[in-house]
Amino acid sequence: MLQPLSPEAAAREAGLRYVTDAAPGIRRQRSGTGFSYRLPDGSLVRDAATLKRLRSLAIPPAWTAVWICPREDGHIQATGRDARDRKQYIYHPEFRALRESGKYAALPGFARLLPAIRAQVATDMALNGLPREKVLAAIVYLLERTLIRIGNADYAEQNGSRGLTTLTRRHVKVEGGALRFRFTGKSGKSWDLQLHDRRVLKVIRACQDLPGQELFRYRTEDGAVLAVSSADVNEYLRTVSGSEVTAxxxxxxxxxxxxxxxxxxxxxxxxxxxxxxxxxxxxxxxxxxxxxxxxxxxxxxxxxxxxxxxxxxxxxxxxxxxxxxxxxxxxxxxxxxxxxxxxxxxxxxxxxxxxxxxxxxxxxxxxxxxxxxxxxxxxxxxx
CATH class of the missing domain: 1.10.132.120 (Topoisomerase I; Chain A, domain 4)
Incomplete structure (x- = not known):
């Protein structure tokens, strides 16, 4: 597959300045029921146009350690830490658009990798027991068959929207020889999906026999039961494809x-x-x-x-x-x-x-x- 442009090259291509949050930036701080902003020199931001730009970034209120680029043309406009202390980024729209368009250049390469991915998924789904690779393969199989999003723990926690890796036991029922998926996805879309497939049915039944609420779990060699995440799935895809494939x-x-x-x-x-x-x-x-x-x-x-x-x-x-x-x-x-x-x-x-x-x-x-x-x-x- 074609490799994407580096962030530096993509910023230049988009006509933007490459920046990092290691440089001095605008800081956000609580002020009454809202926020105020301070420039790198500590002075309060009062300029109406600047305040409009800062507010238009729609930085989540829950973010902490917020850094905002002082420049309108910075390829990164803001960074912060979410509720789980993970670093998050808000990119300039032009930078996002360029990176988004770049993925299409790699799509033919992805298509040519699909046969190898599908073959490995079939092999891993046939493994004995319920190892990590078998569960991850089943998720990839479902990803392709159903087109359900991979899921994100933050979305599930904040607004209840689900994807494959954030489904719980109550979202999937076995009805006869079919699997019935019912859940609320991203943007409030309600999914009602039925799938007839014996291979994946066996994997899900085995997962449901394990303790815990998460649907997709596996048993380690020492007997521990762990859930999988979207990061685990993307890591699996990179491993089986030998390329930067994502869900x-x-x-x-x-x-x-x-x-x-x-x-x-x-x-x-x-x-x-x-x-x-x-x-x-x-x-x-x-x-x-x-x-x-x-x-x-x-x-x-x-x-x-x-x-x-x-x-x-x-x-x-x-x-x-x-x-x-x-x-x-x-x-x-x-x-x-x-x-x-x-x-x-x-x-x-x-x-x-x-x-x-x-x-x-x-x-x-x-x-x-x-x-x-x-x-x-x-x-x-x-x-």
Missing amino acids: KDFRTWAGTVMAALALQAFAAPQSQREAKRNLKAAITEVSGKLGNTVTICRKCYIHPVVIERYMAGEHRLRMPTKADITGLQPEEIAVLRHIMRKPRPGPRSEPRASVAAKPGRKTIAKKILRERSETVMASGTQP
């Missing part, structure tokens, strides 16, 4: 594949207006499966090349006659080639209306999306 990469890849297939299901648009309408419908469909807003889905979970090519009239996927990349599905190979293929030269103001869908393509795309819908259902969104 979020799975959702980004899935969002990209589903968006390309959803667009594939439409007939060739006759105008830019129709293309935009189709694009909105496709992104809305994908956002429902990921449990995101349409805006976040488009910005963070769909490779921009998929959108750009559709609007340029290059939206037809070239389905392979055989799966020539072992471990990837044919539609995944088609999407991988789609985002890696060099664009056609010259601008195109209108989508091509002359390209008709080949028989079966619409059926294939709809079948894949339907299968995903039958697995994942987020209430309040399109199932």
Whole structure:
């Protein structure tokens, strides 16, 4: 996979100044029911524009040891310690946007690593007993099958939102031969998901036999029972892939594949207006499966090349006659080639209306999306 830009290089690329909180900064202190701010020289911040910037950072009130960059163009705008004394960062929006866009450059590399990851996950899920690797593999398996977020302990503690690593026993029930997941996810989205899978069912049943409320736990060699965290899952992914893979990469890849297939299901648009309408419908469909807003889905979970090519009239996927990349599905190979293929030269103001869908393509795309819908259902969104 391509390695991301260093923070220094990314700051320069974004037109920002690279900073650290080791330098003198603005300090926040309690003042009545709110906060006041002091400059590095100790004087009180009174300038209205500066105060507006500081307040717009929306630094959580619970943070302590808050440091704020005196410069508007610092790539880090603020740091602090959360309720669990972990250091947190607030980055400049331009820096965040650049780093966010950089992840798409690495997405083809992630797709090529998927076969090896999937093979190792299958091997680890077949381990005897309930070792750490088996539980982590089951989480990765669920991550890909269900698209549930990985979870964050802070979100679970502060607002009750859950992800895979923060689910408790009460969030999962065994109903016949199926697993039923019911919980509130990020941004208050209610998830109601049913999964039929014997392998992961066995792992979860074994986890539920262990003491404790956390769903995913494992037993160490000396008999201790421990819960897993999102950091454990990301460490496992780095180990099995030999690269900087994270849990979020799975959702980004899935969002990209589903968006390309959803667009594939439409007939060739006759105008830019129709293309935009189709694009909105496709992104809305994908956002429902990921449990995101349409805006976040488009910005963070769909490779921009998929959108750009559709609007340029290059939206037809070239389905392979055989799966020539072992471990990837044919539609995944088609999407991988789609985002890696060099664009056609010259601008195109209108989508091509002359390209008709080949028989079966619409059926294939709809079948894949339907299968995903039958697995994942987020209430309040399109199932």
